[in-house]
Each structure stands twice: as C-alpha cells, then as structure tokens.
Amino acid sequence: MLFLAPMAGYNSLAFRIMCRKHGADVVSTEMMSANAVHFGQQRDILTSEEEGPLSIQLFGNLPERLVEAVRWAEQYNPVLIDLNAGCPVPKVAGNGMGADLMKDPTLLARIVEAMTDAATVPVTVKIRAGWDRENAVETAEACERAGASMIAVHGRLATHGYSGKADWQVIKRVADSVGVPVIGNGDVHSSDDAERMIGETGCDHVMIGRAALEDPRVFSGMESTAKEDKIRLIEEYAATSERTGEISLNDLKCHALFLAKGFPGSPVLRGRISAARSIEEIKNAAKSI
Ligand SMILES: Cc1cc2nc3c(=O)[nH]c(=O)nc-3n(C[C@H](O)[C@H](O)[C@H](O)COP(=O)(O)O)c2cc1C
Structure with a gap:
C-alpha cells in the first residue's frame, strides 16, 4: 500500500483528497500536539469520506497526554493513529518529543503501550534511523513489543535533517527484524522508486512525502512533468x-x-x-x- 506522509503545513483535507483521488491508499494528517489537546488548544481536524482511510499523527512525550490525544483523535474515525518519533525540528525534539524519543526507547515503548491500551484502532510509530547514531532496529523492536501494529522508517538520522540521501538499508534491517509490517520512507521520487524500495528493503508498504507535493499522481504511477x-x-x-x-x-x-x-x-x-x-x-x- 502507498501512504501519504505526514507533512506539517501541507496535509490539508484538500491535499489529502487529491492524493486519495490519485491513488494513495492511506492519507495522513500532519502531526497534532498531545499537549495542545490537553490544554484545549488543538484545532479540529476537517475530514471527509472522500479522503478514504485516514491516519492521524500525534506527537508528545507524556504517556497520559498521549492517551488523552488518542481519545480526542478517535472522534474523527481514523483507521490508524500514528506516533511521531522522527521529527527533528528544535521546537519538537528540543522539548523531548518527536525524534528525541529515539534516544530513550524505554520511554518510547511506555508511550506506545499506553496508546495501544487506550486506542480502539491500531497504533503505528514513525521513526528515523536514529538520533545521531543508528538504533532503528532496537527502537522498532521496543515499539513492536509495546503493541505497535506497524513501523514507518525514514532512513535518515535526526541530526541529518533532510540532507544527504535516505539510507534504505536501515529500512531493510528493521524489516528483517520485526514481525509487524514496515512502511519504508525517504526519497521515493517516483512510482518506480516505490517498487524499487520494496524490492531492495523487503518493506511491506511505502510512504511518500515531498514527491506527492510535486505531483500527487505519483501514487498512481501517472506522474509527469508536462x-x-x-x-x-x-x-x-x-x-x-x-x-x-x-x-x-x-x-x-x-x-x-x-x-x-x-x-x-x-x-x-x-x-x-x-x-x-x-x-x-x-x-x-x-x-x-
Ligand atoms: C514540509 C514537511 C513537513 C513534515 N512534517 C512532518 C510531520 O508532521 N510528521 C512527520 O512524521 N514527518 C514530517 N515530515 C517528514 C515526512 O513525513 C517524511 O518522513 C520525509 O519528508 C521523507 O520522505 P520523502 O522523501 O518522501 O519526502 C515532514 C516533511 C516535510 C518536507
């Protein structure tokens, strides 16, 4: 299956509808703050049947706040709830959330466990290769033990931001290690790349971000630059x-x-x-x- 990546500032309902229309199997919201939910400051999510299956991504680092956020998110009928453990931006990671959770797989697992206990839909986790050294396999295994139903892996270290090329071999190492399905992510620029990623890594699904912003038809293999x-x-x-x-x-x-x-x-x-x-x-x- 092809997933639309969460992208802060871009995943409007209109964009999700377009991605769905052009072939995305599952679309995602941008990350939503569990703290904002707690303080009643999280704005409503606009949804529609037209966008198809929806994954709602949450971020935070306090298990009880993520439980609250799961309950809030479920009012929008998502098929999945995703935890962000990959965002490197200082506003998020600097406050112990997003990719910072990869520094402490035990805390991450506690959060995932609390979320899976509270959720009525499967909980997934989106990770990176690691913070400043690779620990994706250890992290993914901890998430799986804690009840995660799927792991999305963006093959870059958090300290690398978006520079260089995503290392798909990290995705392969995770896919070889965990029993739950793995979603490969990072530098899929075309529908051919998506097939190549599955072939090279053994991942079960592929998540596409920036290429979908340039052409949502990447999901149907109909992309063009005309x-x-x-x-x-x-x-x-x-x-x-x-x-x-x-x-x-x-x-x-x-x-x-x-x-x-x-x-x-x-x-x-x-x-x-x-x-x-x-x-x-x-x-x-x-x-x-
Ligand atoms: C503008 C922008 C916003 C992003 N926001 C999020 C986010 O809210 N949550 C998240 O997990 N990843 C976020 N990402 C990362 C993407 O989901 C994805 O992992 C990354 O872009 C690599 O995939 P790509 O090469 O297909 O773009 C963002 C990326 C971009 C470019």
Whole structure:
C-alpha cells in the first residue's frame, strides 16, 4: 500500500483528497500536539469520506497526554493513529518529543503501550534511523513489543535533517527484524522508486512525502512533468480547497509552488506565484504561462 506522509503545513483535507483521488491508499494528517489537546488548544481536524482511510499523527512525550490525544483523535474515525518519533525540528525534539524519543526507547515503548491500551484502532510509530547514531532496529523492536501494529522508517538520522540521501538499508534491517509490517520512507521520487524500495528493503508498504507535493499522481504511477498537467493540478488544488473551505492565499501559494516544479517554464511561473498577492493572481498566473 502507498501512504501519504505526514507533512506539517501541507496535509490539508484538500491535499489529502487529491492524493486519495490519485491513488494513495492511506492519507495522513500532519502531526497534532498531545499537549495542545490537553490544554484545549488543538484545532479540529476537517475530514471527509472522500479522503478514504485516514491516519492521524500525534506527537508528545507524556504517556497520559498521549492517551488523552488518542481519545480526542478517535472522534474523527481514523483507521490508524500514528506516533511521531522522527521529527527533528528544535521546537519538537528540543522539548523531548518527536525524534528525541529515539534516544530513550524505554520511554518510547511506555508511550506506545499506553496508546495501544487506550486506542480502539491500531497504533503505528514513525521513526528515523536514529538520533545521531543508528538504533532503528532496537527502537522498532521496543515499539513492536509495546503493541505497535506497524513501523514507518525514514532512513535518515535526526541530526541529518533532510540532507544527504535516505539510507534504505536501515529500512531493510528493521524489516528483517520485526514481525509487524514496515512502511519504508525517504526519497521515493517516483512510482518506480516505490517498487524499487520494496524490492531492495523487503518493506511491506511505502510512504511518500515531498514527491506527492510535486505531483500527487505519483501514487498512481501517472506522474509527469508536462506543463499542462502541472497547471491542471494547481487548478485542481485551488478548486478542491475552495470546496473544502480551506482556501487561503498562503496555503494555495505553498501548494502551487511545489506543483509548479519540473517543466521548462516553471521558474517563471514559480516567480509569479511567489509574487501573487491574491488567490486570483495565482490562478491567472497558472493560466497565462
Ligand atoms: C514540509 C514537511 C513537513 C513534515 N512534517 C512532518 C510531520 O508532521 N510528521 C512527520 O512524521 N514527518 C514530517 N515530515 C517528514 C515526512 O513525513 C517524511 O518522513 C520525509 O519528508 C521523507 O520522505 P520523502 O522523501 O518522501 O519526502 C515532514 C516533511 C516535510 C518536507
């Protein structure tokens, strides 16, 4: 199966609907803060049957707050609840959450156990290769023992952020070690890459992030860099986010800048999108190129 990766700031309902329409089997929300849930500050998740099976990703480091967050998340009828143990950004990892949990697999396992006890749906965990040294196998095994139903592995150390190339051999080592299904993640740029990842690592499923931002058709193997196709995708995102009520200048700009990549005229179009001061200007820029 192909999973849409959680991506903070990008996984609007409109984007999830588009990914589903173009072949994603499971879509995900961005990470949601268990602390924000606790303090009543977490905004509602907009959902729709159109987006298909939904995974809701949570982050935090206090078992009791994650239990609270699981109960909150279940009101949206997800098929999976995912724990973020891979985010390296200082705001998250600097506060002991996200990838920082990989430094302490025992604490991570306690959180996973509390979540699986509380949840009525399977709980999955998204990890990296490690913090500053690889310990993905040890971490994945601890999560499995604690009740995780699936492990997603992004083959980079947290200290590497997004630099270099994801090491798919880490995914293979985890897939060889745990009994639960493994979702491989990192640098899948095309549908061919997704097949290659399964072949090279033995992972059961593949998760795609940035390539889906550039072309959601990556999920159906229909991706292309033809200008007309890319412009149609920008129009599709604008129409879908208008329909979901999420449309805003900033959100459309963010998505259009990714979608407008890969064809000869794209630098010009991207320049116009960046400079646009209204939604109409973005739509017109796409039409005029
Ligand atoms: C803009 C952006 C936001 C992200 N936000 C999250 C997040 O909220 N939770 C998470 O687990 N990973 C997050 N990630 C990491 C992705 O889920 C994924 O692991 C990473 O991009 C590697 O996959 P890719 O090469 O297919 O993009 C984010 C990545 C990007 C580019």
